[in-house]
Amino acid sequence: MLNFVKGAIIGIALVIPGLSGSIFAVVVGLYDRLLNAVNHFRDDPKKNMRFLTPIALGAVIGILLSTKAVLVVTTRWPLPSYGFFIGLVLGIGPFIYRKLTTKKFSWWYLLLVVFGFVAIYGLAKLGGTDPENLIAIKRLTSVSDAGVMAFAGVFAVSLMAIPGISGSVMLMVIDQYGTVYNAVGQLGDAARAAASGNWPAFQTAMGSVALLLPFMIGAAAGLIAVAKLMAYLLAHFEAQVYYAVCGIVLAAVVILIEAGIAPYWPATGHLGAIAMVVISLVIGVLATIFLDKPDADGKK
Template sequence: MSFLKEVLRGIAIGVANIIPGVSGGTMMVSMGIYGDVIGAVTGMPKHFWKSVKFLLPYAIGMLIGIGGLSFAIGYFFLEFPFETAMLFIGLIFGGVPLLLPKIMGKRITFSETLLFVLFFGLVVWMQFWKQGTDVALNPGIKNSISLFVVGTVAAATMVIPGVSGSMLLMSLGYYTPIINRISGFLAALPALKWEELFACAAVLIPFGIGVVLGIFLVSKLVEYLLEKQERKTYFAIMGLVTSSPIAVLSGMNIVSIGFGQLLLGILLFIGGFFIANILGK
């Protein structure tokens, strides 16, 4: 049962990473596993098999979430954007009670308040980023290097709660091309269309290597901050997490939402809140 629960958590993280405005790091915080996952990633060089055993169900879940459920979630976000967004907001806020013990119990200082406000404002500021023109991912060393760098930076934002890696990819013009290569690879795999598989792999491999490196480097930084300044780090994380709904709802015409949509959205918010509590520790 524990393994299945961890796979389900991984699915939530994977789906969150491909939805613009939602962060996989936020999902990890909401489910109370952020520190444990960071520790397993940074501890891999010293405790390889222990880290692999811990991370394996999450990795399986993320692959299912990104590869299997991306089509369904993409459809629901296209056809029912508000209702789907409310489900994810419920998932996000369902984890806030897990964060409160990290910041309560002592008098709140000015620096802690400032960190909360600054990181809350960072997410709001990011909503003014414009989507870039989609880049042409032609084979070549130059594109491979660019994909590696973009993967590294995107992974950093995926690890940091509240900062959406997919939103960053959209602003750089890489989101749609990368998603198309993932879906193209999965579509070509059953029929073993080697030409299509190699063309997609030429894009996904350098991007994937960058993602792995980025996750490790940022996890090291977060681990250091949690060790040296845990309370202040969690105030910054709280600012990122509580501002996430602004990112999720960004660009939606809230005024045009009907009563039925609002009611369903509220129900999905409640459902997401309880799911986060069930999946949380």
Template sequence: MEWRNIYRGMLMGTSDVVPGVSGGTIAVVLGIYDRLIEAVNGVFSKEWKKQLGFLIPLAIGIGAAILLLSNLIDHLLENYEQPTMFFFLGLIVGIIPFLLNKADYKRNFEGSHYVLLLISVLLVGSLAFFNTGEPEAWKGSLSVSQYIFLFFSGWLASMAMLLPGVSGSFLLLLIGVYPTVVGAISELQFDRIIVIGLGVLIGIAISGKGINHLFKHYPYYTYAVVTGMVIGSIFVVFPGVPASMVLCLITLMGGLLAAFLLGKVEYE
């Protein structure tokens, strides 16, 4: 078991509860994104024991962060939304150099790579213009159609969580079930948690194979798309002109520093 993954998972889980911030983005910061995709894809191979040794501690960390820190994140977003989002903004900006260096873009990127990168920026950045409104949590017992919708919501969110720059929680917000999912976790509504969890597992299994195939056969095109997604997520996370410029600049620098230090520790 790679027990070091518990703290990595906690960092990923913390980001997953923030709409607009992707757990896949944090995996890039930590230098484990390629390994994560390989492990997800390898669960159904002969090396499944080795891959579970990587994934189980990561899942423990993610689950612990979601259960233990979701209230803290909610508190920070409710009372210090802009400084909190500027911290995550700093994290996102800070990983872009890591991605470009990993792809060795000066040597490997051509015109077509930059076109894909730009398209990815525009596609993810356009999510910032969607009006999410204020969806309400579903109360009481659910109908069969609502359980089916929750299943596919978990499926969609899990596929998004594996992609840097695409936030699973933000997509849940867009389709109107984010409060329902968060409420199910915080109130331990096991029927809803099981249905969502099944959707998450199936979504991860299917999307993991697809992403792994792309990295193996089209690595630089894939890095171009992933880098574009991360850049595009800046527009999604940006909370607007800060009311407290000094505090937001401090948290922004804190996010940049955290990305640098995490990257330095993990890549060395």
């Protein structure tokens, strides 16, 4: 049950632009074990399936429940919602600090911080940052559409397997964020249409949902390809990886401020806005720190 809840948290993080599902997997103590389960799946398929299934189901439920909810709260209450998201990111700080201190500091590591920041911030600027950005493909109508969605899965998921990188931002870079999450949202519409016997509406919704199949195939391929690389890097260069992650996290904070704080900052009433953002930010920080605990078996 605990892994299901952790999976749901990871799923919610996947939906929010700027947040990283993989870094939350690290914080809740699942990342290394996920890599190991993927990389060595054939060594013990039953054991790895028992471990992966509740996490995957939780992530799917988290994505389904939060896709439209995130859009609603960020549209109606942008300042507190983005303040909370920023707090979630900043709450990762103590965890990253512990990782950085595993190796003696070297000044050149600061270049990794700069590289992480510039790479992710630059990529984010290539795409839109509006959660309601253009739905590039509305229905799966051709092989080229399937190819685009498969590439989106490979691109976003292979990069988001790197701790700190937001899969949502990567989808924005290639202008497929709206396409993917519209398709996810249509799952609920399809279920409601089927329950009410509205088959024309069901067929319309499933036309969008069909886009998820090539996306998921590409996502699986991307995850498998990057899992071994990340396992190697974390085994041999853990501190260096997390210096780069530090820059990625800083970029995520800037991206979130630009997307949800700066555009909605009031011309007057600054004290109220500041209080709203600070309170929600603190709640977000505390939420992440609360999650940053060992499992019952002592694993992180």
